[in-house]
Amino acid sequence: xxxxxxxxxxxxxxxxxxxxxxxVEKAVQRLGLDSGYVxxxxxxxxxxxxxxxxxxxNGSIEVFRGFRVQHNLARGPxxxxxxxxxxxxxxxxxxxxxxxxxxxxxVNIPYGGAKGGVICNPKELSLGELERLTRRxxxxxxxxxxxxxxxxxPDVYTNPQVMAWIMDTFSMHQGFSVPAVVTGKPIEIGGSQxxxxxxxxxxxxxxxxxxxxxxINLDESTAAIQGxxxxxxxxxxxxxxxxCRIVAVSDSRGGIYSEKGLDLEKLNAYKxxxxxxVGYPEVRPVSNQDLLTLDCDVLVPAALExxxxxxxxxxxxxxxxxxxxxxxxxxxxxxxxxERGITVIPDILANAGGVxxxxxxxxxxxxxxxxxxxxxxxxxxxxMVESFREVYQFKEQDGVSMREAAYMLALGRxxxxxxxxxxxx
Numbered sequence: 001x002x003x004x005x006x007x008x009x010x011x012x013x014x015x016x017x018x019x020x021x022x023x024v025e026k027a028v029q030r031l032g033l034d035s036g037y038v039x040x041x042x043x044x045x046x047x048x049x050x051x052x053x054x055x056x057x058n059g060s061i062e063v064f065r066g067f068r069v070q071h072n073l074a075r076g077p078x079x080x081x082x083x084x085x086x087x088x089x090x091x092x093x094x095x096x097x098x099x100x101x102x103x104x105x106x107v108n109i110p111y112g113g114a115k116g117g118v119i120c121n122p123k124e125l126s127l128g129e130l131e132r133l134t135r136r137x138x139x140x141x142x143x144x145x146x147x148x149x150x151x152x153x154p155d156v157y158t159n160p161q162v163m164a165w166i167m168d169t170f171s172m173h174q175g176f177s178v179p180a181v182v183t184g185k186p187i188e189i190g191g192s193q194x195x196x197x198x199x200x201x202x203x204x205x206x207x208x209x210x211x212x213x214x215x216i217n218l219d220e221s222t223a224a225i226q227g228x229x230x231x232x233x234x235x236x237x238x239x240x241x242x243x244c245r246i247v248a249v250s251d252s253r254g255g256i257y258s259e260k261g262l263d264l265e266k267l268n269a270y271k272x273x274x275x276x277x278v279g280y281p282e283v284r285p286v287s288n289q290d291l292l293t294l295d296c297d298v299l300v301p302a303a304l305e306x307x308x309x310x311x312x313x314x315x316x317x318x319x320x321x322x323x324x325x326x327x328x329x330x331x332x333x334x335x336x337x338x339e340r341g342i343t344v345i346p347d348i349l350a351n352a353g354g355v356x357x358x359x360x361x362x363x364x365x366x367x368x369x370x371x372x373x374x375x376x377x378x379x380x381x382x383x384m385v386e387s388f389r390e391v392y393q394f395k396e397q398d399g400v401s402m403r404e405a406a407y408m409l410a411l412g413r414x415x416x417x418x419x420x421x422x423x424x425x
Contacts, residue, residue, distance in 0.1 A: 014330065015091055015092075016096070016305050016326075017091045017095035019327055019330055020095045020327070021098075023331065023404075024038075024098075024411065026404060027411050030398065030408055034419075037419070040418065041072065041411065041415070044094050044097060044098070045072055047068075047090070048067065048068045048141060048143075048144055049067050050066045050067075050068075051063050051064070051065060051140075052118065052140060054132045057128060064119060064133060064137075066118040066119070066140065066141070067088075067116060067117050068093075068141045068152075069093045069116070070113075070144065071097040071100065072414060072418075073112040074414055074417040074421060075413070077111060077146075077150055077151060078097075078111065078149065078150035079153070079355060079359075081153045081154055082116035082117065082154070083155035083156035083158060084121075084156070084158055085119070087119075088117035088118070088119055089117075089119070092117070093116065093117045094115075096115035096326060099326055099327070099347065100112075100355070101410070102410035103348040103351075104352075105413040106349050106387055106410040107355070107356055107383055107384070110359075114152075115155075116141065118133065120133065123157075130162075134165040134166060134169075135166075135168075138166040142170055142173055145170065145181060146170070146181055147362070151181065151362055152181075153183045153355075159184075160184055160185055160186045163183070163191075164186055167179060167182050167185060179365040180365035183361040184358060185361075190364070190365045192358075192371070192376060193370075195354075195358070195361060195376075198353040198357035198376075199230070199231045199234070199324070199351050199354035200232065200238065201380065202350070202353015202384045203231065203235045203300060203322050203353065204238040205353070205380070205381050205384040206345045206388050207235075207300075207320065207345070209389070210322070213392065214320060216298070218239070218242045218244045221245070221298060222244070222247045222295075222297050223246050223300065224247055224249070224296045224298075224299050226249075226292060226299075226301045226302060226303050226328075227250065228249040228250060229251065231324045232324060235300050235302065236300075237264055244297075244298065245260075246261060246262050247259060247261055249262065249277055250277065250287075250291050250303070252303075254285060254286070254288065255277065255285070255286040255291045256277050256283040256285060257284045257286045262280075289307075292307060292308060292312060292315075292316065293315040293316060298320045298321075299316065299318035299322075301321070301328035302323075302325050303328065304325060305326060305328055306328070307325075308329040308333045309332065313333035313337055313340075314336060316342060318342065320342070320345070321342060321345070324347075325347065325351070326347050327347060334401065338401040344402055344403060346403035348410060349402070353380055360376055360380075394406075
């Protein structure tokens with residue numbers, strides 16, 4: 001059923017939490033789950049809000065606000081990143097924790113979902129201020145995190161160094177080293193080979209699977225990448241290695257387009273020296289929004305949420321869209337793309353490579369036995385391919401979109417775990 005312009009505008013303004021709940025409700029109707037469990041799945045299990053006072057370099061005291069949300073623990077300890085961003089809020093963190101529950105379930109790893117955030121602009125903090133902020137936040141949330149409870153990881157504007165500070169702070173409280181309390185750490189203190197590339201690489205593994213079913217020959221195809229950061233740049237490199245021509249990329253400042261394809265080696269060197277892809281020579285500049293509607297075979301939105309909406313979904317020309325970011329397509333846009341026959345690999349499947357290798361890192365830390373990069377990549381491909389095939393089977397059996405199929409698979413697994421465990425007391 002088509003929607004009016006006003007309906008599209010209303011839906012495009014939904015928050016990420018509202019969008020996520022809409023997807024849950026849609027899958028629930030298909031599965032016919034018990035209404036009581038549905039009520040549980042719509043709510044986070046545990047929410048911790050903390051104040052983070054720190055002394056700044058100039059001697060003044062500032063107080064920051066931080067959150068840690070655990071959505072569901074039916075399938076195992078909570079898992080999810082921590083982001084530092086001036087616009088992070090409780091609703092966003094709750095939505096991302098919920099998405100992590102489904103993401104872990106769809107790739108069948110024994111975790112529930114969690115997410116954390118601190119309201120700050122890390123670009124305005126010195127390294128010392130950032131360390132003090134991180135250590136105080138880690139101390140405040142230490143009551144609910146741990147290898148058997150909740151395992152944080154990097155997210156927006158956090159990195160291996162931030163994870164190292166969290167691990168060290170938690171370990172100081174315990175009196176011994178606890179590397180398994182976080183993932184995404186430096187390799188020198190228990191991090192995993194292949195973790196930095198895992199999310200982008202997982203995106204490409206799912207693209208390969210989808211392309212084979214859509215009869216898209218990747219070595220004769222074109223791709224556009226919105227968000228040329230850690231995820232987007234790895235996805236672009238791996239697609240290029242498969243013969244795909246990368247015609248457009250963008251970052252927060254803007255984008256570039258070249259019909260003949262971009263030389264990624266030269267582009268990476270340019271971005272490393274200037275901090276952006278904008279201004280790269282002998283290409284046409286494009287906005288982040290215009291990039292989405294370029295003529296290409298594969299589109300990877302790997303930047304922010306709500307980028308493809310009811311307004312621009314009718315203009316998308318790509319045959320295959322793989323969500324490198326969380327929630328880049330609104331509920332309304334997803335329906336439009338499905339009706340237009342455009343295949344979307346949803347975020348809870350496409351970008352799950354990061355949490356898969358985080359799981360591998362956690363396992364390695366618990367065993368004190370570490371894998372080679374080849375072993376990590378082999379296991380990652382196996383897990384992503386198997387998960388894609390399970391989602392695709394749901395899609396074919398029920399005649400639904402890939403997103404609905406992924407949610408049905410994930411919610412079914414979580415609901416069954418809850419049913420077996422029962423309600424306490």
